[in-house]
Amino acid sequence: MSPKTLKYILKRIGLAILTVWVVITVTFFVMHAVPGGPFMSEKAVSPAAQAALEAKYGLDKPLLEQYFTYLKDVVTRFDFGPSLKQRGRMVIDIIRDGMKTSVKLGVVAACMAGIVGIVLGAVAALRRNKIIDKIIMVITTAFVSMPSFIMGSLLLALFAIHWAILPANGSTSKGLILPIITLALYPMAYITRLTRSSMLDVLGQDYIRTAKAKGVSGVKIIFGHALKNSLIPVITYFGPMLAYIVTGSLVVEQIFAVPGIGRAFVSSITNRDYPMVMGTTIVLAVLIVVMNLISDIMYKIIDPRINLE
Amino acid sequence: MDKKFTMHVDVDAFLPASDKEKEYMVQMRPSSTFFKDGVKRLLKNRVATISFIIIVLITLASIIIPMFWPYSYDSMLGVRPGRPVDPSYNNLQPFSYGRTELKKIEAGEKVFPHVFGTDSAGRDYFIRVVYGTRISLAVGFFASIIVLIIGMTVGSIAGYCGGKVDLIIMRIVDIIYSLPDMLLVILLASVLKMTLGPALAGTALEKIGSNIISLFIVFGVLYWVSMSRLIRGQILSLREQEYVLAARAAGAKGSWVIRKHLLPNCISVVIISTALQIPNAIFTESYLSFLGLGVNAPMPSLGSLASDALNGLSSYPFRMVIPAVVISLIVLSLNLFGDGLRDAFDPKLRN
Numbered sequence: 001m002s003p004k005t006l007k008y009i010l011k012r013i014g015l016a017i018l019t020v021w022v023v024i025t026v027t028f029f030v031m032h033a034v035p036g037g038p039f040m041s042e043k044a045v046s047p048a049a050q051a052a053l054e055a056k057y058g059l060d061k062p063l064l065e066q067y068f069t070y071l072k073d074v075v076t077r078f079d080f081g082p083s084l085k086q087r088g089r090m091v092i093d094i095i096r097d098g099m100k101t102s103v104k105l106g107v108v109a110a111c112m113a114g115i116v117g118i119v120l121g122a123v124a125a126l127r128r129n130k131i132i133d134k135i136i137m138v139i140t141t142a143f144v145s146m147p148s149f150i151m152g153s154l155l156l157a158l159f160a161i162h163w164a165i166l167p168a169n170g171s172t173s174k175g176l177i178l179p180i181i182t183l184a185l186y187p188m189a190y191i192t193r194l195t196r197s198s199m200l201d202v203l204g205q206d207y208i209r210t211a212k213a214k215g216v217s218g219v220k221i222i223f224g225h226a227l228k229n230s231l232i233p234v235i236t237y238f239g240p241m242l243a244y245i246v247t248g249s250l251v252v253e254q255i256f257a258v259p260g261i262g263r264a265f266v267s268s269i270t271n272r273d274y275p276m277v278m279g280t281t282i283v284l285a286v287l288i289v290v291m292n293l294i295s296d297i298m299y300k301i302i303d304p305r306i307n308l309e
Numbered sequence: 310m311d312k313k314f315t316m317h318v319d320v321d322a323f324l325p326a327s328d329k330e331k332e333y334m335v336q337m338r339p340s341s342t343f344f345k346d347g348v349k350r351l352l353k354n355r356v357a358t359i360s361f362i363i364i365v366l367i368t369l370a371s372i373i374i375p376m377f378w379p380y381s382y383d384s385m386l387g388v389r390p391g392r393p394v395d396p397s398y399n400n401l402q403p404f405s406y407g408r409t410e411l412k413k414i415e416a417g418e419k420v421f422p423h424v425f426g427t428d429s430a431g432r433d434y435f436i437r438v439v440y441g442t443r444i445s446l447a448v449g450f451f452a453s454i455i456v457l458i459i460g461m462t463v464g465s466i467a468g469y470c471g472g473k474v475d476l477i478i479m480r481i482v483d484i485i486y487s488l489p490d491m492l493l494v495i496l497l498a499s500v501l502k503m504t505l506g507p508a509l510a511g512t513a514l515e516k517i518g519s520n521i522i523s524l525f526i527v528f529g530v531l532y533w534v535s536m537s538r539l540i541r542g543q544i545l546s547l548r549e550q551e552y553v554l555a556a557r558a559a560g561a562k563g564s565w566v567i568r569k570h571l572l573p574n575c576i577s578v579v580i581i582s583t584a585l586q587i588p589n590a591i592f593t594e595s596y597l598s599f600l601g602l603g604v605n606a607p608m609p610s611l612g613s614l615a616s617d618a619l620n621g622l623s624s625y626p627f628r629m630v631i632p633a634v635v636i637s638l639i640v641l642s643l644n645l646f647g648d649g650l651r652d653a654f655d656p657k658l659r660n
Contacts, residue, residue, distance in 0.1 A: 016487070277496065
């Protein structure tokens, strides 16, 4: 690895750490800017009990002190404090429970989107301007312009209610099929378009012409030469795709009642479970930032032609 | 006459041009401006033209239809003052009527049909969809304008000043750019919703609703970064272009260079990315509405209509399908039109 690459990686890591710190800070101060504090929704609390509650959760201390305590707990022990609404449970435990389902959902959706998208994109590029290319492009264009919650509701209406072939409730593993498809469709369509355009780009390169002139077979050109190089832009989409899947899972888990972290996040917003909102935001943000970091670094290492500036 | 060097000017070279010589100078067709050229290219692009027509039709419909439609988006038809609520108006199928309306029809009166039926509270669904479209379009448009103004100001400051100012601004932009935007949008929207509500009570802004205002604030805070990056890059690269140097060398003043060279080249990029920002904003708004963080009830937006329809999905699937189709149509045609604009006005980006 050249020193230039190393310098770039260090710079990117520095920026990622800074970003995570900004997320924690913004989340903390934004949540504490809500008038009345987190216990305002519980109306029937006497002033004494209120003070006791605040003392218990450390809310009576000055804001800056609270901030540094919170920062220290988060960074050293991943401790986001106790949940306000689910008594006796720590936020990190709720997150860990939710993550089990959500990670399964997200990973399968991402793999499906990647595999199907690359294959469809390659097919479309090879059959450029033929009928199959046009069909693929029309369908992917439609998928790209449909919000995930609408896609999810339509799939639910068709497969779970109209034809009743798949369960609508996502708490079983068979019930995860529809949420996975919902989450995968948008990135799949995006990857298809990305692969198609970059494949077309690569197929016009000189080295492909050289390979053809040497008499290399069509299949070998595609798998040996074209595909590998045309996948480079797809790698850059890896980070944004994860961000999409994370935010998409918020509504998809809501629609299909999947017991994952997305649903926990949305319900913690509606019932004002502040430590839970903060904790989930931070965990998901770290996840997205780290994935972006990995995809950026991979991109630079894989393709040495890319200028690091 | 023998040729020799003189300081005298050759008078023959300054004779008026003959008719034959003049023919070479005739313009074959009037010169085209940058804008005319772009419009011509845009009109040739059939997909973009059709998309544009669809957008105009939807926009006009969402403005004009509420003017003459006999129902309003928030009146519950079954509710009459001084009488018990008439449940026959709730959840009407398309083109069916409530009990008192049926009586009127029997009596020979004309009743305006409920084209899409009514919702669970007995409100005419067609007008709610039209109103929701209007809200979604307006939110998308104004959010993009906010992004445009902030992004353009910051980007051009960074581009013009350069040096330390540029460095600091670009670091801030880098950090905001790498923040997971959707999560912070949800966070800010949920907090602003609670904070702004009481603060706005009694002011003119109350009518718009705290949620839409917080949506605008969120857009203003988070989404200007890509626009400002774009404009900064444009200004930096345009400043160094040869034609700017040539214009300067030919004696053009700064204002001329800005008006004739920098702005026209910048503006196409600005318009294109604003156009592509609108569907983005509509997407975000509908997403937030779906999570219950969008417009304030009873005001509808396409996202909140879809979200409400989720409860009665098995009995009234069309209530989900209609806003879904409208929102997809709007986003799709805006995207296609934006792509067409880019192809037409920014030939450099075409591959």
